[in-house]
Amino acid sequence: MDMRNLKIRTDFLSISIIAILATVLVIFVLLPVLKVFTYPSFEEYTRIIAKARTIRAVKNSLFITCLSSITATLIGFLFAYAMNYTKIPGKRLFDGLILLPLLSPPFVVALAWVLLFGGHGLITRQLLGIRGSIFGWHGLWIVQSIAFFPYSYLIIDGVLKGIDPNLEYAAKNAGANGSHVFRTVTLPLALPGVLNALVLIAIYVLADFGNPILIAGGWPVLPTEIYGRISGHYDLSGAAALSSLLLLPTLLLFILNRTLLRGKSFITVTGRGEGLERPMAGPFTQWCLFAFCALLTSVVVLVYGTLLAGAFVKIWGINWTPSLENFQVLKGVRGESLLNSLFFACFAGLGAAIFSIFASYFIYKKTFSGKRVLDFLSLLPAAIPGVFLGVGFLLSFNSPPLVLSGTAAIIILALMVWNIPLGYQACTAGLEQIGAEIEEAAMNLGANPIRVFKDTIFPLLRSPFLSGFIMGFLRAITNLSIVIFLISPGKSVATVEILDLIQYAELGPAVALTVVLFTIALAVVGIARLLLRWSFGELKGLKR
Amino acid sequence: MRAHVEIRRLTKRFGETVAVEDLSLEVQKGEFITLLGPSGCGKTTTLRMIAGFVEPDRGEIYLNGRFLNNVPAHRRNVAMVFQSYALFPHMNVFNNVAYGLKLRKKSRQEIGKRVREVLELLNMEGMEKRYPHQLSGGQQQRVALARALVLEPEALLMDEPLSNLDAKLRVAVRNELKELQKHFGITTIYVTHDQEEALAISDKIAVMKEGILQQLGDPWEIYRHPVNRFVADFIGTANLLEAVVEKSGPGFVELGIAGEHILISREGLDLAIGQKILINIRPENLRLFKEPTHVMSEITVKGRIKRNTYMGRTIQYWVQMKDGTELIVEEHAPETVLDGEIYIGFDSKHIEFVSMERKCWV
Ligand SMILES: Nc1ncnc2c1ncn2[C@@H]1O[C@H](COP(=O)(O)OP(=O)(O)OP(=O)(O)O)[C@@H](O)[C@H]1O
Numbered sequence: 005m006d007m008r009n010l011k012i013r014t015d016f017l018s019i020s021i022i023a024i025l026a027t028v029l030v031i032f033v034l035l036p037v038l039k040v041f042t043y044p045s046f047e048e049y050t051r052i053i054a055k056a057r058t059i060r061a062v063k064n065s066l067f068i069t070c071l072s073s074i075t076a077t078l079i080g081f082l083f084a085y086a087m088n089y090t091k092i093p094g095k096r097l098f099d100g101l102i103l104l105p106l107l108s109p110p111f112v113v114a115l116a117w118v119l120l121f122g123g124h125g126l127i128t129r130q131l132l133g134i135r136g137s138i139f140g141w142h143g144l145w146i147v148q149s150i151a152f153f154p155y156s157y158l159i160i161d162g163v164l165k166g167i168d169p170n171l172e173y174a175a176k177n178a179g180a181n182g183s184h185v186f187r188t189v190t191l192p193l194a195l196p197g198v199l200n201a202l203v204l205i206a207i208y209v210l211a212d213f214g215n216p217i218l219i220a221g222g223w224p225v226l227p228t229e230i231y232g233r234i235s236g237h238y239d240l241s242g243a244a245a246l247s248s249l250l251l252l253p254t255l256l257l258f259i260l261n262r263t264l265l266r267g268k269s270f271i272t273v274t275g276r277g278e279g280l281e282r283p284m285a286g287p288f289t290q291w292c293l294f295a296f297c298a299l300l301t302s303v304v305v306l307v308y309g310t311l312l313a314g315a316f317v318k319i320w321g322i323n324w325t326p327s328l329e330n331f332q333v334l335k336g337v338r339g340e341s342l343l344n345s346l347f348f349a350c351f352a353g354l355g356a357a358i359f360s361i362f363a364s365y366f367i368y369k370k371t372f373s374g375k376r377v378l379d380f381l382s383l384l385p386a387a388i389p390g391v392f393l394g395v396g397f398l399l400s401f402n403s404p405p406l407v408l409s410g411t412a413a414i415i416i417l418a419l420m421v422w423n424i425p426l427g428y429q430a431c432t433a434g435l436e437q438i439g440a441e442i443e444e445a446a447m448n449l450g451a452n453p454i455r456v457f458k459d460t461i462f463p464l465l466r467s468p469f470l471s472g473f474i475m476g477f478l479r480a481i482t483n484l485s486i487v488i489f490l491i492s493p494g495k496s497v498a499t500v501e502i503l504d505l506i507q508y509a510e511l512g513p514a515v516a517l518t519v520v521l522f523t524i525a526l527a528v529v530g531i532a533r534l535l536l537r538w539s540f541g542e543l544k545g546l547k548r
Numbered sequence: 549m550r551a552h553v554e555i556r557r558l559t560k561r562f563g564e565t566v567a568v569e570d571l572s573l574e575v576q577k578g579e580f581i582t583l584l585g586p587s588g589c590g591k592t593t594t595l596r597m598i599a600g601f602v603e604p605d606r607g608e609i610y611l612n613g614r615f616l617n618n619v620p621a622h623r624r625n626v627a628m629v630f631q632s633y634a635l636f637p638h639m640n641v642f643n644n645v646a647y648g649l650k651l652r653k654k655s656r657q658e659i660g661k662r663v664r665e666v667l668e669l670l671n672m673e674g675m676e677k678r679y680p681h682q683l684s685g686g687q688q689q690r691v692a693l694a695r696a697l698v699l700e701p702e703a704l705l706m707d708e709p710l711s712n713l714d715a716k717l718r719v720a721v722r723n724e725l726k727e728l729q730k731h732f733g734i735t736t737i738y739v740t741h742d743q744e745e746a747l748a749i750s751d752k753i754a755v756m757k758e759g760i761l762q763q764l765g766d767p768w769e770i771y772r773h774p775v776n777r778f779v780a781d782f783i784g785t786a787n788l789l790e791a792v793v794e795k796s797g798p799g800f801v802e803l804g805i806a807g808e809h810i811l812i813s814r815e816g817l818d819l820a821i822g823q824k825i826l827i828n829i830r831p832e833n834l835r836l837f838k839e840p841t842h843v844m845s846e847i848t849v850k851g852r853i854k855r856n857t858y859m860g861r862t863i864q865y866w867v868q869m870k871d872g873t874e875l876i877v878e879e880h881a882p883e884t885v886l887d888g889e890i891y892i893g894f895d896s897k898h899i900e901f902v903s904m905e906r907k908c909w910v
C-alpha cells in the first residue's frame with residue numbers, strides 16, 4: 005500500500021489533541037521508565053549486581069526463558085499446524101478449549117499445579133504418597149509452556165492462514181510430496197512468523213511473575229527477586245536496579261521483534277487464496293497430530309477441572325466433601341477486591357482503547373515533528389515487564405509534583421498504559437485497511453477534521469476499538485505483576501488477594517476466588533463480543 | 549473572460565521524485581478536460597492538489613477567480629470521484645449521497661428531494677437502503693458519482709472512475725458520464741491512462757509525461773497533429789519514421805524514408821535539404837496491394853509481411869520494408885489474410901510531420 009502522506013494543514017484542534025496525547029505518554033510511559041533507571045545510585049547498582057543471588061536470578065531467568073519459550077512456541081506451532089492442515093475430528097472443540105488460558109489470570113496453571121503436585125497435591129500425596137513437593141524449574145518449565153503456548157498458537161495460526169494455498173498446490177504440481185511441501189514451502193514461509201511468535205513469548209516468559217512466585221519458591225528469577233526486594237526489605241533502590249536489569253533483555257527482544265516483523269515477512273495478503281482448501285497432511289501425520297491435540301486439550305481441561313474441583317471441596321487434600329464453604333471468602337474484604345478488579349479493569353481497558361483510537365489517528369496518521377518519538381512511546385509499554393512498570397509507577401508518583409500512591413487512579417493508569425500498544429496496533433492496522441481515500445472523500449464533501457474523525461474514522465474503527473477494549477480489560481483484570489506494587493488498603497484487587505491466600509496456604513478460598521474472577525472475566529468478554537458481532541457482523545474480535 | 553479553473557505553474561516533488569512540474573492549464577466553464585498519460589506521470593497528484601489533499605510546492609490554483617491554495621480541502625466545493633470510489637462502508641446509499649448535504653445543513657425535505665432526484669437520474673432508485681458491499685462495481689460507481697453531483701459543485705474531479713469496470717460497461721458508463729456532464733454543464737477534470745477513453749469523452753486532452761505537460765488540445769488535434777514522438781506514440785498506434793529532406797521546393801518536398809524516395813506535395817513547408825525530421829503515418833491510412841497500383845496521389849512501396857494479428861473487426865500486419873524498418877498496417881473488415889511480398893500504398897496527405905522542437909526526444 006502506498007503511504008500517502010496526508011499533508012493537511014495541521015489545525016489548532018489536532019495540535020491540542022496531539023499535545024494531550026504527548027503529555028500522557030511522557031508522564032506515564034517515559035517518566036516511570038527514566039525514574040527506575042535513575043533511582044539507584046551507581047554504588048547501589050554495583051552492590052546489587054555483584055550479589056550472588058542476583059547473578060543466580062539472572063541466570064535462572066535467561067535459562068527458563070529459553071526453555072519455556074521454545075517449548076511453548078513449538079507446541080503452538082504443532083497445534084496451529086493441526087488446526088490448518090488436518091481434518092481431524094474435534095477441531096472446533098480443541099480450538100475453543102485451548103484458548104481458555106488467555107482468559108484467565110496468568111497463574112491459574114500454576115495454581116492447578118500446586119493442587120496436583122504441591123504439599124497436599126492430589127497426585128504427589130494421594131496417588132504417589134510423596135511427602136513434600138516437587139517445585140523448582142521443572143515445574144515452572146511445564147507450567148509456563150502450558151500457560152503461554154496459546155499465545156504462540158494465535159500468532160502462528162494467523163501466519164499459516166496467510167500462506168496462499170496456491171503456493172503449496174504449485175509445489176505439489178511441480179512434483180513435491182507432502183513432507184517436501186512442508187519443508188520447502190510451508191515452513192520457510194511460516195518461519196518469520198514463527199520467530200516473531202518465539203520472541204514475543206520470550207518477552208512474556210521473561211516478565212512472568214505469577215507462575216514463578218507460586219511454584220518456583222526457592223528458585224529465584226528476576227521478577228520474583230524484584231518483588232522480594234520490596235516486600236521483604238523495602239529496598240526500593242535494589243528493586244529499581246534489578247528492574248533495569250530485567251528491562252535490558254526485554255528491550256533487546258522487543259527491538260529484535262520489530263526488526264523481524266519489518267524486514268523478513270514473506271507473507272503477502274493477496275486474498276486470492278481465500279476460501280481455497282489447503283492440501284492436507286498425510287493420514288499418519290494427521291493421526292499423530294490428533295493424539296497430540298487430544299493430549300494437550302486434556303491437560304488444559306485437567307487444569308480447569310482441578311480448579312473447579314478445588315473450589316467445591318471442603319479442604320483440598322484432607323477433606324474431599326463437596327461444599328460451598330470456600331465461597332465464604334466472597335463476603336469479606338477479599339470479596340470487595342473482586343469489585344475493585346472489575347472496576348479498575350473496565351476503566352483501564354476503556355482508557356487504553358480510547359487513547360489508542362485517538363493516538364492511531366493523530367499520531368500514526370498525521371505528519372508532524374516528533375511523531376516518531378510518540379509512535380515509539382505508544383508501543384514501548386509492550387516491551388516493559390509488568391513488574392518494571394509497577395516499580396516505575398511506585399517510584400514516580402509517591403512524591404510531588406504528582407502524588408498518586410494510595411489512589412485507584414495509579415492502578416487504573418498503570419494498567420491502561422500497559423495495554424496501550426495492543427489497542428494502538430489494532431487501530432493502526434484498521435486505519436491502514438480503511439485507506440486514505442475514505443477520509444479524503446469526507447473532507448472533499450465538506451467535513452472538517454472533527455467531522456472526518458467522528459463520521460468516518462470512529463465508526464470504522466469500532467471493531468479494533470472493541471477488541472482493544474476486550475484485550476485490555478482481560479489483561480488488566482488478570483494482572484498481578486503490576487498491581488501488586490500499587491495496591492493500598494481498601495484498593496486491593498482479586499489477583500493480589502488470591503496470591504495472599506495461597507501464601508497463607510488457604511488453597512480452597514484462593515481457588516474459589518479465582519473461579520469467580522474467571523467467571524466475571526468470561527461474562528464481560530462475552531458481552532463485549534456480542535456487541536462486536538452486533539456492531540460489525542462477522543469479525544473474529546479476539547483472534548486479531 | 550477568465551477561465552473557470554486556472555492552474556499556473558504548479559509544481560510538486562516528493563523527495564527526489566518529480567510528480568508535477570510547472571503545469572499550467574485553463575479550463576473554461578462547462579468544459580470537459582482530460583489529463584492523460586502513463587502510470588506515474590502525475591495525474592492523480594494534480595487532482596489531489598486541486599482538491600486540496602496535497603499542498604503544491606509552487607504554483608497557484610484558481611477556481612472561478614478565487615485563489616484556492618489557502619482554502620482547506622473541506623471548503624473548496626470541488627467534488628471528487630475517487631478511483632476506489634471511497635464510499636463510506638458503514639452508510640447506506642442514501643446516507644452516502646446525503647452526507648455532503650447534511651454537512652451543509654440543508655433541511656430534511658430538501659436532502660430527501662435532491663438525493664432522490666440524483667439517484668433517479670443515475671437509474672439508482674430503489675437502492676437507497678443498500679450498503680456499498682451489496683452493490684455491483686457499476687452501481688458503486690454511480691453512487692460515487694451521485695454523491696459528488698448532488699452537491700452541485702463548482703468543478704468535478706474524477707480519478708480514473710471507470711478503471712474498475714469491465715470493458716463493455718466502461719464504454720456504456722463513459723457515454724452516460726458525458727451526457728450527465730453536459731446535462732449539468734459542470735466543469736470537469738478527468739483522469740485516465742486509457743487513450744481511447746480520453747478521445748471519446750473529452751473536449752480537451754492534456755497529455756502528460758513525467759510530470760510535464762506535453763500537449764494540450766482537442767481530440768482531433770492530439771490525434772492528427774501530435775507535437776512530439778511521445779504524444780504520437782501514446783495516442784493510438786503510430787508508425788514513427790525518421791526521414792531526411794532530399795529535395796525541397798515551393799509546394800513540394802522529397803524525403804528519404806526507410807530506403808525509399810517519396811515525393812510529397814504540400815504547401816507551407818519550410819525544410820532545408822539534408823535536415824532530419826520525424827514523420828508519422830497511422831496504420832489505418834496504409835493499404836496493402838498484391839500488385840503495384842497507379843492511383844493518382846497514391847504512393848507505393850514494396851515490403852514483406854512478417855506476421856499479423858487478427859482482431860475480428862480489423863487485422864494488423866507487420867510489414868518489413870527493404871531497409872528492415874517495420875510498419876504496422878491496419879485493414880478493416882478483412883476477408884482474406886495476406887502473406888509474403890506485398891505493396892504498401894498511401895496518400896501523401898496522411899503523412900504527418902511530427903514537430904521536432906518542444907520537449908521532443910527523437
Ligand atoms: N505521497 C507520495 N509520496 C511519494 N511519492 C509520491 C506520492 N504520491 C505520488 N508520488 C509519486 O509521484 C509520481 C506521480 O504519482 P501520481 O499518483 O500522480 O501518478 P498517476 O499519474 O496518477 O499514475 P497512475 O496512472 O498510476 O495512477 C509517482 O512517481 C509517484 O510514485
Ligand SMILES: [Mg+2]
Pocket residue numbers: 591592593707
Ligand atoms: Mg493515479
